[in-house]
Amino acid sequence: MDLSSTAYVILGMLRHEPRSGYEIKAAVDNSTRFFWAASYGQIYPELRRLAEAGLVEGTASPRGDRKRIVYEITADGEAELKAWLRRPPETTEMREEGLLKLFFAGVLEPAEAVETLRAMRRQRLGLVERLRSLEPQKAEVEPKDPYPLLVLRAGIEFNEWFAGWCERMESELLAPARQKGSG
Numbered sequence: 001m002d003l004s005s006t007a008y009v010i011l012g013m014l015r016h017e018p019r020s021g022y023e024i025k026a027a028v029d030n031s032t033r034f035f036w037a038a039s040y041g042q043i044y045p046e047l048r049r050l051a052e053a054g055l056v057e058g059t060a061s062p063r064g065d066r067k068r069i070v071y072e073i074t075a076d077g078e079a080e081l082k083a084w085l086r087r088p089p090e091t092t093e094m095r096e097e098g099l100l101k102l103f104f105a106g107v108l109e110p111a112e113a114v115e116t117l118r119a120m121r122r123q124r125l126g127l128v129e130r131l132r133s134l135e136p137q138k139a140e141v142e143p144k145d146p147y148p149l150l151v152l153r154a155g156i157e158f159n160e161w162f163a164g165w166c167e168r169m170e171s172e173l174l175a176p177a178r179q180k181g182s183g
Helices: 005-014 021-029 040-052 075-086 097-103 110-141 147-182
Strands: 056-060 069-073
Touching: 005 021, 005 040, 005 056, 005 069, 005 075, 021 040, 021 069, 040 056, 040 069, 069 075, 097 110, 110 147
Parallel strands: none
Antiparallel strands: 056 069
8 A cells, every 4th residue: 555654653653652633633743743744635635544454453433522542553563564665765845935036036126135035044943942841741741752752853954044044145145235335
């Protein structure tokens, strides 16, 4: 069976404990979302496909009047997750609206394009702050599984680098204007 990246996100989120679709989405939003997001519109159809394939099993677990299905990974699902983890990564994708805007910023004055860089820098520094606040939690909660902390630290370092890059590019874009002013 050919699985989507979202399917592997789900299998990974179920590797330690059974979860509902809502709980999977919450776990994604507090972890992988920073580098690999998944929406409810992706999660629920994938859960159905994974259940049909026998890779997860769902059990009705209503809360009050709310329907709720809690899923857990099966032995076949765990085997599929491990097989996927052993294959080399194939996808390198980055979606950054600021870079997209910067790519087309040639129609603007450099001072206007600089505002995009400044906004991206602020956003990245805010993300660094948020990721750093998660670091003690991850170190404490998952001492037997160092990999989420390792990836968190990659996110911190990447965003610090990105913020620095924005600052360097701002200086580069503004340098010709400064040279004109001093000449």
